[in-house]
Amino acid sequence: MRRLLITVILGLAMFVLQPLAAKAASLTARIDLSSQTMVVTHRGKVKYRWKVSTGRRGYYTPLGTYSPKWLSKYHRSRKYNNAPMPYAIFFRGGYAVHGTDQISRLGRPASHGCIRLHPGNAATLFSLVRRVGFKNTRIIIRK
Secondary structure, eight states: OHHHHHHHHHHHHHHHHHHHHHHSOOEEEEEETTTTEEEEEETTEEEEEEEOBOBOTTOOOOOEEEOOOEEEEEEEOTTTTTOEEEEEEEEETTEEEEEOSOGGGTTSOOBSSSEEEOHHHHHHHHHHHHHHOSTTEEEEEEO
16 A cells, blocks of 8 residues: 555656656757767757857867856957957856857867857857756767
């Protein structure tokens, strides 16, 4: 009888908590340095595949798994001549995923280490991160 009661309680708990788990959506931006692409997955489904530019020769894009630390919609680089970094998602120190005005360079290494996107794609990702939240977002960078 006790086992039956525990089973019923656990079943009810799963029934109640499952919708809450679904609302804790997972957003993943996977960056592949070798192909210079980003795949954005939301709630387990691939939503976008975009070209990116990462660190060119002599510069470094850090490998690893990160959560966003802060957002800046109209950021400008203090380090690199006030360069525009629209829709910046900072994930490690001064490293960010952000839009670029150098669209023709997307698909090959061209940055000082940040991950550059087409401004429209950066705006889309920025909005998703803002909606889903930092805790539920992962930025994964691999070779």
